Amino acid sequence: PxxxxxxxxxxxxxxxxxxxxxxxxxxxxxxxxxxxxxxxxxxxxxxxxxxxxxxxxxxxxxxxxxxxxxxxxxxxxxxxxxxxxxxxxxxxxxxxxxxxxxxxxxxxxxxxxxxxxxxxxxxxxxxxxxxxxxxxxxxxxxxxxxKLIADVGLVGFPNAGKSSLLSKISHAKPQIADYAFTTVKPELGKIMYPDYKQVSVADLPGLIEGAHANKGMGHKFLKHVERTKQLLFVVDISGFQLSSKTPFRTAFETILLLTQELELYNKQLRTKPALLAINKMDLPNAQDSLNELMKQLQNPQGKLIYCVVTSYL
The missing domain is CATH 2.70.210.12 (GTP1/OBG domain)
Known part of the structure; x- marks a missing residue:
């Protein structure tokens, strides 16, 4: 991949x-x-x-x-x-x-x-x-x-469900499939409200570990994060593994890695408002995994977590 x-x-x-x-x-x-x-x-x-x-x-x-x-x-x-x-x-x-x-x-x-x-x-x-x-x-x-300008930028590792989320909340029609790197180009969607207000959402292609050092398409993707007004981290509750040759990461480790990649790329991104969306809650044992994740987020052992709100998809 x-x-x-x-x-x-x-x-x-x-x-x-x-x-x-x-x-x-x-x-x-x-x-x-x-x-x-x-x-x-x-x-x-x-x-x-x-x-x-x-x-x-x-x-x-x-x-x-x-x-x-x-x-x-x-x-x-x-x-x-x-x-x-x-x-x-x-x-x-x-x-x-x-x-x-x-x-x-x-x-x-x-x-x-x-x-x-x-x-x-x-x-x-x-x-x-x-x-x-x-x-x-x-x-x-x-x-x-x-560099894309959007109200909200969706950030996550491949196959976390960002494209599916964008397709449900906006009129965008991104390509969706169950394999890594489905999204290979940024997608923009707009959420329309009855009072005619609009919120633009950018689905930024999945990062990989080392993206800050320009691995994969690291800088091509990360630069689009810079001008989004707010970030929405989309994380698979069951964890993430890029391939059989890479280590498995729990949901908590995934959050730490995502924040680390952004910080290493540009320290100023730490000050950007961010939300955390926990996805795929319909999977077996998802509730147990969520309970464990909540404990880890409340006690991150000295590691800064700047995602402040949790929602479930």
Whole structure:
């Protein structure tokens, strides 16, 4: 399963894409007019603009070359000594985008509809200071890194029942089956209330031990936890075992491992509000296992448990 999961990581795990590299270039400035002291127009700028229904896949499909060029500034002329500015290029992007430079530095984020980020300046038009020669626009290769924004993020090991839960509480239709790594891409669902309030829920693909060190698809999955407002840990009351070659973990050990993976990936995740859902209570001896788990949660032997509410599915 781990090799299969790594294969999916290389392919972008299905049609869901959360990272795209694009080429952007600001427009060249316009020529100045030495005879009359005319100034060329500034080159256009390249902007990223956050739009609600946009996805990185749509960007990739609509702009397969992933090149975005702003317009050239107008030359100065006798009839227009001040050349017009070149046309700006506005690139629509999804909400939740982090913009990373080719050197790995974060340039900015776009989290709300209408958020704009200037990522390539247009060149200056020719003027007296430049001997009336224009300058070229800024060129950058940037990564658009998507982190899902949701009210609640479902976190758990494979086959814990996260997809089943999402399918029951929302209109989402995730793939469900009784084997590890059923979910290979994040699924988003919305819970609709009679008063028209909505709660967005993200089913984040199952983690494995060592995900914080990027085992399996660790960082691809864990980064989506960062922007969810609240976490819901989904734990199988009967415990968890990834394969015959890995140790069996009780429900209590599963909770400890999940919290550990999140903390090792990003310590700030410890401060995020979290709930605990104990699943598969219809299994034999589930009530006895639950009673034992409650005792362990009340006395975790010095180990921090920050899941504060328990519910049964």
């Amino acid at each position: 781990l090799a299969y999961q790594c294969h999916l990581a290389r392919r972008g795990y299905g049609n869901f894409i959360d990272n795209v590299r694009i080429y952007v270039k600001g427009g060249t400035g316009g020529m100045g007019l030495p005879r009359f002291g005319g100034e060329g127009g500034k080159g256009g700028d390249v902007w990223l603009v956050a739009e609600e229904k946009m996805t990185l896949k749509r960007i990739k499909d609509k702009f397969p070359r992933k090149r975005f060029l702003a317009g050239t500034g107008a030359n100065s002329c006798v009839h227009a000594l001040k050349g017009a500015k070149g046309t700006d290029c506005r690139v629509p992007v999804p909400l939740g985008i982090s913009v990373i430079s080719s050197h790995g530095k974060q340039i900015g984020e776009l989290n709300k509809p209408g958020d704009c980020l200037l990522i390539a300046h247009g060149g200056l038009g020719g003027c007296l200071d430049t001997n009336f020669l224009p300058s070229k626009g800024q060129i950058q290769i940037v990564h658009l890194d998507l």
